C-alpha cells in the first residue's frame with residue numbers, strides 16, 4: 110500500500126470510529142434507506158421513517174377502508190393538526206398549544222403575513238432579504254396586490270443590512286432563519302429584539318431549521334413562524350406545513366383564509382365566521398389525513414432526541430465534509446459558499462462550481478444525492494438522524510473523483526430535468 114492510500118484508510122477508519130461512538134447512530138435504523146445510497150438531500154425531501162409507512166398503511170386499510178367516516182373521532186383524525194403541531198412545538202422551542210400543522214408553507218406565510226399586517230395597521234413596510242426563498246417574497250407580492258394599499262417590500266442584500274433597515278414604519282420583518290442556498294443562519298434572538306425595538310413584528314420561516322438546528326421561538330419572543338413538514342422533519346413528499354403564533358398575539362391575530370376548520374364551532378354550521386380561540390384559528394379546511402398521518406408518525410422518531418446532540422453531530426458532519434472536500438479538490442474550481450463559523454451555519458453545506466448542474470448529476474449517478482440550485486450551487490443537506498460520518502467521508506471522495514476525472518462533461522449529465 111502506498112503511503113497516501115494508507116493515510117486515506119486511516120482517515121476513513123477515524124470516520125468509522127466516530128460512527129461507532131455516535132449517540133445518534135442507532136437512529137438510522139428508523140429510516141428506510143436504499144443500500145449503497147448516500148443521501149445528502151434531506152433538506153429537500155427527508156428520508157422515509159419506517160413507522161410513517163406503516164402508519165399510512167393502517168390509515169388506508171383500517172381507518173379509511175374499514176372504519177370510514179367514524180375515523181374522524183375513532184382515530185382522532187380531527188385532532189391531527191394539533192397532535193402533530195405539539196410534536197413540532199417541542200423541536201422549535203414553542204409551547205405545545207402554539208403550533209398547528211396545516212396547509213403548505215406558502216399558504217401559511219400568506220396567513221401569518223396578513224395577520225401581522227393587520228396588527229400594525231398604521232405601518233406599510235415589510236422587510237426581507239432578496240436572497241430569501243422566492244415563494245416567501247412571491248406571497249408578499251400577492252398579498253400586497255390584494256390589499257391594494259400602499260405597502261412596500263424592502264429587500265436587503267446582505268444579512269448585516271437587515272437591522273439597519275428596521276425603521277419606525279416597518280410593520281413586519283419576514284426572514285428565513287437558515288438560507289436555502291448558502292445555509293447561512295441568522296441570529297433569531299438579536300433580530301427579533303431589534304424588530305421589537307422599532308415596534309415591528311417578526312415572521313420566521315423555519316423550513317431549513319425545524320429538525321435541523323435548535324430553535325427557541327418562545328425564548329426569543331418570535332411573533333410568528335412557519336415551516337415545512339417534508340424537509341428535516343421527514344413527513345413525506347408534499348407533507349403539510351406548520352404555523353406558530355406567539356400566545357400573547359393569538360387572540361388578536363386574525364387570518365383571512367377563514368375556513369370552517371378555523372371556526373370556533375365548525376359543526377354548528379352557523380352562517381358567519383367566528384375564529385376559534387388560540388392557534389386553531391390558523392386552520393383553514395379539512396386536513397389531508399394521509400399526509401398528516403405520515404408526518405405525525407414521522408415526528409414520533411424525535412421523541413427522545415435532544416436537539417443539542419443533533420446540532421453537535423450536524424456541525425461535526427459538516428466540518429468533516431468541508432475538510433475532506435477541500436483537501437481533495439484544492440486548487441480546483443470548487444468554492445465553499447456556506448459560512449465556516451458554526452454560529453452562522455445551519456445544517457447544510459453549499460459549494461459553488463461553474464458546472465454545478467452536471468457535476469451534481471454525475472454525483473447522483475454514483476449514489477451521492479444532493480441537489481443543484483441555480484445558477485452554480487451544489488447543495489448538500491446534513492441530516493444527523495440518518496447520516497453517518499463515513500457517508501460524508503465517502504461522498505467527498507466521490508465528488509473529488511468526479512471533478513478530477515471530468516466525467517461530468519458527458520452529455521448524459523448535462524440534460525436538465527424539470528426538478529433540479
Ligand SMILES: *Cc1c(COP(=O)(O)O)cnc(C)c1O
Pocket residue numbers: 213214215216242244245285289314316317337350
Ligand atoms: C422549501 C421552502 C419553502 C417551500 O414552501 P412550500 O409552500 O412548501 O412549497 C418555503 N420557504 C422556504 C424558505 C423553503 O426553504
